[in-house]
Amino acid sequence: MTNPAPIISMTAVNKWYGEYHALRDISLEVAPGEKLVICGPSGSGKSTLIRCINNLEQHNDGDINVDGVLLSEDLKDLEAIRLTVGMVFQQFNLFPHMTVLDNCTFGLRRVLGQSRAKAEKKALDLLDRVQIANQAQKFPGQLSGGQQQRVAIARALTMDPKVMLFDEPTSALDPEMISEVLEVMKELANDGMTMLCVTHEMGFAREVADQIIFMEEGSVIERNDPISFFENPRTDRAKKFLNQILQH
Amino acid sequence: MPVHEISNLPVTPRAPAATDRSFASLAQWMRRNLFQDITSTLITVFVGLILLWQIPPALDWLVFSAVFSGEGRQACTADAACWIPIFEYFNVFVYGPYPAEQEWRVNVAFLLGLLAFPLLFSRRMPRSLVLAYAALLPVALWLLLKGGGFLEVMPSTVFGGLMLTFFLGTIAMCLSLPVSVLLALGRQSKLPIIRWICVIYIEFVRAVPLLTFLFMASLMLQIFLPGGMEIDRLLRILAVMIFVSAAYKAEILRGAIQALPKGQFEASYAMGCGYWKTIFFIIMPQALRNSVPALINNFIGLFKETTLVMIVGLLELVGTIRAVFQYLEWIGLDVEGLIVVSFTFFVICFSIAQYGAHLERGIEASRH
Numbered sequence: 035m036t037n038p039a040p041i042i043s044m045t046a047v048n049k050w051y052g053e054y055h056a057l058r059d060i061s062l063e064v065a066p067g068e069k070l071v072i073c074g075p076s077g078s079g080k081s082t083l084i085r086c087i088n089n090l091e092q093h094n095d096g097d098i099n100v101d102g103v104l105l106s107e108d109l110k111d112l113e114a115i116r117l118t119v120g121m122v123f124q125q126f127n128l129f130p131h132m133t134v135l136d137n138c139t140f141g142l143r144r145v146l147g148q149s150r151a152k153a154e155k156k157a158l159d160l161l162d163r164v165q166i167a168n169q170a171q172k173f174p175g176q177l178s179g180g181q182q183q184r185v186a187i188a189r190a191l192t193m194d195p196k197v198m199l200f201d202e203p204t205s206a207l208d209p210e211m212i213s214e215v216l217e218v219m220k221e222l223a224n225d226g227m228t229m230l231c232v233t234h235e236m237g238f239a240r241e242v243a244d245q246i247i248f249m250e251e252g253s254v255i256e257r258n259d260p261i262s263f264f265e266n267p268r269t270d271r272a273k274k275f276l277n278q279i280l281q282h
Numbered sequence: 283m284p285v286h287e288i289s290n291l292p293v294t295p296r297a298p299a300a301t302d303r304s305f306a307s308l309a310q311w312m313r314r315n316l317f318q319d320i321t322s323t324l325i326t327v328f329v330g331l332i333l334l335w336q337i338p339p340a341l342d343w344l345v346f347s348a349v350f351s352g353e354g355r356q357a358c359t360a361d362a363a364c365w366i367p368i369f370e371y372f373n374v375f376v377y378g379p380y381p382a383e384q385e386w387r388v389n390v391a392f393l394l395g396l397l398a399f400p401l402l403f404s405r406r407m408p409r410s411l412v413l414a415y416a417a418l419l420p421v422a423l424w425l426l427l428k429g430g431g432f433l434e435v436m437p438s439t440v441f442g443g444l445m446l447t448f449f450l451g452t453i454a455m456c457l458s459l460p461v462s463v464l465l466a467l468g469r470q471s472k473l474p475i476i477r478w479i480c481v482i483y484i485e486f487v488r489a490v491p492l493l494t495f496l497f498m499a500s501l502m503l504q505i506f507l508p509g510g511m512e513i514d515r516l517l518r519i520l521a522v523m524i525f526v527s528a529a530y531k532a533e534i535l536r537g538a539i540q541a542l543p544k545g546q547f548e549a550s551y552a553m554g555c556g557y558w559k560t561i562f563f564i565i566m567p568q569a570l571r572n573s574v575p576a577l578i579n580n581f582i583g584l585f586k587e588t589t590l591v592m593i594v595g596l597l598e599l600v601g602t603i604r605a606v607f608q609y610l611e612w613i614g615l616d617v618e619g620l621i622v623v624s625f626t627f628f629v630i631c632f633s634i635a636q637y638g639a640h641l642e643r644g645i646e647a648s649r650h
């Protein structure tokens with residue numbers, strides 16, 4: 035059986051913040067439907083890595099290819115990539131001046147130019163899927179953190195992305211709200227979404243991930259399937275990291 | 283007594299005490315706010331005495347002993363207000379030297395201005411309609427008052443009085459805001475040339491007195507322009523008011539934009555939204571909301587600064603009133619004139635302030 039063409043491929047990507055070398059020679063391929071969990075110590079470049087994929091950070095060197103489109107200066111290509119890739123942030127980043135429903139119709143109406151009625155129908159479907167349709171008329175500030183993050187996931191899904199990026203989606207949540215967000219992410223994974231997920235939730239990683247990537251100081255130092263990674267990590271650094279994180 | 287027995291008790295009819303109750307709550311309010319302790323009681327009594335001492339003579343001067351009609355200066359009394367010239371020159375105060383048979387144009391203009399208020403205060407009105415109105419109002423006022431199309435073109439010299447104040451204030455308020463948005467964005471642009479132009483512009487305009495620009499616009503500009511070419515005087519003065527006020531607003535907005543979390547841009551970009559749409563739908567609505575108090579302050583300041591144009595010879599409301607009291611017959615009655623001016627400005631500026639408060643209430647409702 036031949037492997038399907040990767041939906042994301044990064045080759046020799048480098049990124050500097052001034053003098054600081056934040057990503058070192060990253061090469062990475064993600065197959066359609068694959069679920070990657072990215073972990074590693076703070077400051078190792080996990081956020082930078084996934085933010086380079088949709089160009090929220092600009093890489094300095096190397097190629098990033100998303101669904102057949104090479105990331106370049108060209109605005110058309112950039113828009114195409116950003117439409118292919120949805121993103122969920124640690125701080126939710128919902129638009130506080132819009133209702134939940136308007137948050138979810140924003141992309142459909144203002145980027146894709148759909149009518150309000152059509153956009154609202156789709157937005158409500160997705161809000162229903164994250165079980166929050168009854169809060170559609172509220173403002174984000176009136177919801178709990180877990181509810182806000184579920185809205186943020188629904189908002190990203192309205193654009194029918196082929197890939198979802200998650201940057202520590204549960205790190206800003208109180209413990210009792212983490213699971214409601216993880217549930218939604220698991221469902222998404224079951225539906226076959228391609229996911230790149232930075233998270234410290236190792237239980238989630240073990241259950242959902244096809245592959246785990248371990249980063250340190252801007253490099254990917256280990257890529258492994260979850261069972262091997264948790265039972266028998268190849269690098270000492272990963273071993274140490276797992277010991278630290280699993281103690282809690 | 284067990285609970286179930288309570289419902290069996292005979293109901294004692296209560297006194298219909300609506301007035302009693304409101305009186306009681308008034309007394310309570312007074313106790314809490316006016317007579318809580320010795321200090322506040324003393325202050326209350328002191329202030330009350332001053333008011334008792336000052337208000338009756340003030341009312342007497344303003345209204346009861348004042349002269350409202352009569353023939354000329356002889357009808358006035360020495361120790362009360364004389365409102366005769368105010369009524370006599372009412373039309374001059376309102377319309378300035380605008381030709382009488384064209385005054386309907388001014389009336390329509392005032393009406394358009396007034397119509398803005400129900401639009402602005404309604405919560406149902408779609409925002410696009412309000413924006414469109416604010417964008418078209420300056421154009422409408424210019425065409426209406428200045429002329430063009432099928433309306434006779436008026437020279438700038440017939441602009442005066444309250445109508446000129448309204449004309450300058452409204453147009454400057456409506457147009458300085460979009461200019462300031464562009465300046466605020468330009469000041470944070472990634473392109474160094476644009477950024478530097480905006481920085482130099484803002485810093486220069488803020489550092490030079492408005493009067494200087496007004497003088498320059500009314501006197502010097504003609505010298506620089508190639509021979510024969512002339513820009514309407516009103517237009518020049520208006521441009522000064524718009525572009526100077528925009529520099530201040532730009533700084534207010536820049537602060538508000540910088541205070542927004544970077545994640546707001548990122549969330550919008552991540553959905554494939556471009557820069558301008560992100561600014562229009564995500565960033566500016568929030569930045570404008572957060573700067574309502576400061577912007578309203580600026581609008582009120584701008585409206586009052588229209589009085590400065592009298593220095594370059596345009597007689598707006600204050601200038602007109604002062605000019606009337608230069609007539610030998612009415613000399614020395616400036617106080618009455620200034621009271622009318624104060625009252626007029628108060629009504630307008632207070633309305634603007636109320637609009638600000640209205641906006642803030644709406645914003646408060648959408649929080650938490």
Ligand SMILES: Nc1ncnc2c1ncn2[C@@H]1O[C@H](COP(=O)(O)OP(=O)(O)OP(=O)(O)O)[C@@H](O)[C@H]1O
Binds near residue numbers: 051074076078080083
């Ligand atoms: N805008 C920036 N300017 C300069 N340095 C930056 C910037 N953003 C990140 N860095 C640096 O780059 C390195 C990688 O940052 P990144 O946010 O990708 O780490 P991370 O692995 O996501 O860490 P965390 O788990 O804390 O989120 C860090 O050392 C950080 O200090």
Ligand SMILES: [Mg+2]
Binds near residue numbers: 080081201
């Ligand atoms: Mg991070």
